[in-house]
Amino acid sequence: MPDSALARILADFRGERAELLPILHRVQEAFGCISEAHQQEVARALRLPLYEVNGVVSFYTHFSKTRHGLPLRICQDLACHLRGASALIRDLGAWVRQAQGRGAELTAEPVSCLGQCDRAPAMMVGGEIITELTPQTLQAVVERLASGRPASTNGATEVGGR
Amino acid sequence: MSAAGASPRILLPPEGEAARLYELDASRRRGGYTALQQALALGPAEVVARVKASGLRGRGGAGFPAGTKWEFVSKAPDPVRYIVCNANEDEPGTFKDRVLMEQNPHLVLEGMALAGYAAGAREGYLYLRSEYVRSRERLRRALADAAAAGLLGDRVLGSEFSFRIHLFIGAGAYVCGEETALLESLEGRRGEPRLKPPFPTQAGLWNRPTVINNVETLASVPFIVREGPDAYQALGRDGQAGTKIYCLSGEVARPGAYELPMGATARELIFDHGGGIGDGRSLKAFAPGGAASGFLPAGKVDVPLSYEALANEGSMLGPGAVIAVSDRACMVDVALNLLRFFARESCGKCTPCRVGTEKLVTLVEGVQQGRGEPGVFSLIQELGPQMGLASICGLGQTGYNPVTTGLRWFREEFDAHLVGRCPAGVCVR
Numbered sequence: 001m002p003d004s005a006l007a008r009i010l011a012d013f014r015g016e017r018a019e020l021l022p023i024l025h026r027v028q029e030a031f032g033c034i035s036e037a038h039q040q041e042v043a044r045a046l047r048l049p050l051y052e053v054n055g056v057v058s059f060y061t062h063f064s065k066t067r068h069g070l071p072l073r074i075c076q077d078l079a080c081h082l083r084g085a086s087a088l089i090r091d092l093g094a095w096v097r098q099a100q101g102r103g104a105e106l107t108a109e110p111v112s113c114l115g116q117c118d119r120a121p122a123m124m125v126g127g128e129i130i131t132e133l134t135p136q137t138l139q140a141v142v143e144r145l146a147s148g149r150p151a152s153t154n155g156a157t158e159v160g161g162r
Numbered sequence: 163m164s165a166a167g168a169s170p171r172i173l174l175p176p177e178g179e180a181a182r183l184y185e186l187d188a189s190r191r192r193g194g195y196t197a198l199q200q201a202l203a204l205g206p207a208e209v210v211a212r213v214k215a216s217g218l219r220g221r222g223g224a225g226f227p228a229g230t231k232w233e234f235v236s237k238a239p240d241p242v243r244y245i246v247c248n249a250n251e252d253e254p255g256t257f258k259d260r261v262l263m264e265q266n267p268h269l270v271l272e273g274m275a276l277a278g279y280a281a282g283a284r285e286g287y288l289y290l291r292s293e294y295v296r297s298r299e300r301l302r303r304a305l306a307d308a309a310a311a312g313l314l315g316d317r318v319l320g321s322e323f324s325f326r327i328h329l330f331i332g333a334g335a336y337v338c339g340e341e342t343a344l345l346e347s348l349e350g351r352r353g354e355p356r357l358k359p360p361f362p363t364q365a366g367l368w369n370r371p372t373v374i375n376n377v378e379t380l381a382s383v384p385f386i387v388r389e390g391p392d393a394y395q396a397l398g399r400d401g402q403a404g405t406k407i408y409c410l411s412g413e414v415a416r417p418g419a420y421e422l423p424m425g426a427t428a429r430e431l432i433f434d435h436g437g438g439i440g441d442g443r444s445l446k447a448f449a450p451g452g453a454a455s456g457f458l459p460a461g462k463v464d465v466p467l468s469y470e471a472l473a474n475e476g477s478m479l480g481p482g483a484v485i486a487v488s489d490r491a492c493m494v495d496v497a498l499n500l501l502r503f504f505a506r507e508s509c510g511k512c513t514p515c516r517v518g519t520e521k522l523v524t525l526v527e528g529v530q531q532g533r534g535e536p537g538v539f540s541l542i543q544e545l546g547p548q549m550g551l552a553s554i555c556g557l558g559q560t561g562y563n564p565v566t567t568g569l570r571w572f573r574e575e576f577d578a579h580l581v582g583r584c585p586a587g588v589c590v591r
């Protein structure tokens with residue numbers, strides 16, 4: 001049974017292999033994951049074997065096969081590490097578990113460098129970059145998200161560079 | 163603003179000026195797209211000649227001469243060719259391309275169009291990592307504005323030359339910055355590097371001759387075409403050509419992206435521009451060229467941050483990312499952090515890299531936790547270079563540097579861990 005929302009996404013494309021990543025981005029965005037059923041549908045539309053689509057979905061870290069809450073991506077790499085990211089990552093894990101206990105659909109996801117090393121430590125939630133994190137600002141982010149509000153009050157990242 | 167005084171900038175907006183160069187009008191008031199206009203009169207061969215004569219080398223890491231690459235493709239027998247701009251920028255400590263795309267997106271697009279004209283390509287792809295949300299917004303708008311003004315698209319500036327640029331969004335993989343992995347990804351596949359040869363200039367995107375350049379490399383070209391190769395050469399120091407956007411991060415007072423003459427020293431960057439190490443601490447070590455370059459001790463801050471000078475120190479310029487480490491940090495801990503990055507990002511296509519990066523993490527974790535066997539350091543010093551020789555792409559070829567350079571310069575600190583002591587007091591047992 002084709003998913004009609006997915007069919008609408010696929011209708012925006014010509015059905016070429018090179019469109020696979022753009023399509024998967026749209027699916028991930030719309031459903032929060034790229035399920036087995038979605039993959040079958042995409043494979044059919046692009047006339048690709050399922051294992052090809054599956055292989056691509058599992059290769060890239062931004063695609064997930066199952067939905068597990070809004071990911072709070074926090075950088076664990078060196079520039080952030082040198083500015084206290086390890087402790088923040090431990091804190092984040094604890095705060096997210098508490099929030100989950102209260103029914104919030106969030107997950108803590110330590111990730112690779114976000115390219116915000118000049119404003120370390122950095123994290124990304126949805127389309128929003130949050131930089132120069134402290135334990136206080138990080139906890140506030142979790143609290144806001146857990147109560148259904150946007151991650152930060154000050155919007156996206158500032159333009160860096162001096 | 164900077165203590166070292168103003169040095170000429172050709173990539174980032176002038177210091178202290180609220181130049182909204184990301185807007186087409188402001189960009190054009192400052193000469194945006196005039197190099198493209200000039201190029202159309204000069205002809206493709208002359209553009210290639212100027213880029214070759216300028217001495218411009220790749221800013222993505224490998225430092226290959228840009229003009230040579232363009233010339234290969236311009237002379238390829240296949241008439242269908244592509245330009246690819248590499249904006250995957252994912253190596254810890256590196257963010258210069260983000261700053262450049264956010265602040266001066268038209269310069270990048272103009273550079274791509276110049277590459278297209280010179281190499282005889284009609285289409286270009288800009289491969290942007292997905293986390294660069296603001297870059298994406300600015301590039302989208304810049305592309306639309308430039309197309310509406312007849313600067314891109316069909317018959318650029320009324321000429322016979324047509325050039326279309328597609329923005330392609332990555333999906334989270336450091337290895338996709340490797341040029342052939344990037345091509346695989348553009349074609350809708352897993353981002354696993356190809357075996358070379360053939361090189362992308364021979365068989366690149368969809369097997370067509372392809373120029374792949376870094377964002378900063380391409381953005382350097384408009385100046386070269388407009389002002390000439392000599393003017394560009396003169397911007398660098400000691401025989402180095404042009405300017406370089408150095409990324410400064412880590413334990414410094416003022417991290418940031420600083421455009422300086424190519425060949426500036428780490429001392430100028432860290433102390434004059436970056437304000438030194440904060441909190442009364444002192445500099446202990448620095449990575450001169452990103453995660454893969456490994457570390458140099460503080461005593462090397464006067465080495466120019468250039469291709470040759472760093473190679474002479476057994477290191478590399480890479481994308482030009484300096485990560486400063488203070489005496490508060492532990493080199494074992496710092497090396498382990500980088501080794502974990504490479505293990506996490508290894509694509510697993512070749513065994514020496516997949517197994518080697520994991521093995522190094524395990525060994526150094528053992529050292530950090532005071533469980534290191536006496537022979538562990540010679541094992542690491544053997545394993546690293548072996549992995550380097552047998553791996554097919556730069557990740558495996560360099561990913562061991564953090565620990566081998568750590569051992570080279572900070573051996574006592576590593577040794578201390580074998581007897582259960584962390585001199586910096588960082589490693590917990």
Ligand SMILES: Cc1cc2nc3c(=O)[nH]c(=O)nc-3n(C[C@H](O)[C@H](O)[C@H](O)COP(=O)(O)O)c2cc1C
Nearest residue numbers: 220221222248250251339340341375376379556557
């Ligand atoms: C693992 C790996 C990651 C890389 N990431 C990037 C990157 O993010 N951006 C980039 O321009 N070059 C990157 N490179 C270098 C590219 O393979 C290639 O040399 C470069 O894009 C060529 O452009 P240039 O000559 O203008 O530097 C990477 C190389 C490796 C091995």
Ligand code: SF4
Nearest residue numbers: 510511512515555558
């Ligand atoms: S060296 Fe590592 S990252 Fe590169 S192709 Fe081999 S496994 Fe993949």
Ligand code: FES
Nearest residue numbers: 075080114116117
């Ligand atoms: S190391 Fe954290 S953003 Fe680059």
